[in-house]
Amino acid sequence: MxxxxxxxxxxxxxxxxxxxxxxxxxxxxxxxxxxxxxxxxxxxxxxxxxxxxxxLQYVTTHCMWRGEPFVVLGEHEGWLRVEYSGGKAPVAERLGLESFDRGVYQAWASGHEVEDLHEETV
Structure with missing residues (x-):
């Protein structure tokens, strides 16, 4: 995909x-x-x-990683750039996510570790 x-x-x-x-x-x-x-x-x-x-539609790709919901921002050599969409700072800290901006947490996740990779269209 x-x-x-x-x-x-x-x-x-x-x-x-x-x-x-x-x-x-x-x-x-x-x-x-x-x-x-x-x-x-x-x-x-x-x-x-x-x-x-x-x-004309807006498409986003979503997944579950380590039991939490993420938006997938991009892909590079089997790794996915993911942004945490659960909104809970303690969870983001537990997962070791990078603080990208206030309340925004991102990470690189191995494509083999993500589940339920799917698109959502608005």
Missing amino acids: SIRHGFYAGWRGSEYEASPDGDLVRLYVAQQATGFRQIAPDRYVQVVPLSDVDH
Whole structure:
């Protein structure tokens, strides 16, 4: 399963990473495609009217790790960057999580240790 975290839009039968901007939506791909222009290495964009998009949704990936709920922010070489979503500082401390910001705790978790990896869509 690929880890998705952010906006995604359906357009002309495909799904793209997306960024809404009022009545427009920026669609992103990792390689050259017709109508897309390069904005960075391995990053191409095309701006389309929101009315042309089949769907626009916010997708997050969630899991359970060490018996607690987490949001998965990314993946690197079999490790998942997870953010504790239980909101209890004593639990975060017991798990040895890094304090990323006030009330926000993160860690790197082995992909083999997580359970119930699933997406939620808003």
